[in-house]
Amino acid sequence: MILYFSATGNTEFLAKEIAEKTGDECLNLLERIKNKDYSEIRSDKPFVICAPVYVCEMPRFFSNYIKKVPLKGSRDVYFIVNSAGYGGISGYLAKKIARHKKLCFKGYNEIVMPRNYFISHYPVQTKDEIKERLVNACEKVNEIADKIKKGEKLQSRYIFLFEKIITIPFNPVWSKYKMKAKDFFTTDSCIGCGKCARVCPLNNIIIKDKKPVWGDNCTHCMACIGNCPKDAVFYGTVTREKGKYNFNDYKYMLNEKTSSAVKNKDHQRRKNG
């Protein structure tokens, strides 16, 4: 079973691709995480855990959830993370989680996807760069899915000691001082639909008088900005210049040759007339 969290669609796309190619099913963990639902998850096929990278590791709320939720049935676990280029120590921590859960670690792989962290200091990628990343990611997913299907181990990247020494203290400091929600605001185009609140993994948004209000518990996942149907969410002045990211705005760049999820959707559409 493929288990995932995705704020802006990249991980969801990869998880669904892996599911298509391995003939397995996918489970979006968002609702479980939001509701603190730690009921067991059962699968006869290996668990494939898919996550984005936040500040050089898997999102901490996500790894904490995975650590806690009982995984029953298969004893094999793979970890697939996707990042904008640097997966940091995610692989090291993935192995530790597998050991903690007494699961057999079948390896860890990183996939490079378009950057969704538009409010960071990095420049926005061009459309060509985004397309190149998506097409390359589809190729990598093919290789990964093939190995998972055969029950083979994935070759994990070697993580150096200096990466651990830098990241382990850096991540909480960055999260504490940089991941603030006070700069979020909405424009008049907000229709009060509540989607931003529904997609927030930390339940940090409430809808009051038909407008979102942000609390203090934010991990900067970008789900509220990236999924607003009216593009009404902004962050300080930076999103005015850089806009927002959501995989769905770019999926037209893929076709049935590159993606089996796209192919099957087209096929389904043709079948349904």
Ligand SMILES: Cc1cc2nc3c(=O)[nH]c(=O)nc-3n(C[C@H](O)[C@H](O)[C@H](O)COP(=O)(O)O)c2cc1C
């Ligand atoms: C808070 C935050 C921190 C991030 N940190 C990193 C990072 O350390 N290294 C990196 O390469 N990408 C980083 N990214 C980029 C995401 O990992 C990447 O765009 C991912 O594909 C987003 O997945 P999603 O669309 O499923 O949410 C970060 C994104 C966010 C929102």
Ligand code: SF4
């Ligand atoms: S998702 Fe957008 S339109 Fe809907 S309540 Fe949130 S800000 Fe308003």
Ligand code: SF4
């Ligand atoms: S409030 Fe923070 S944690 Fe919640 S969706 Fe928005 S960016 Fe993510």
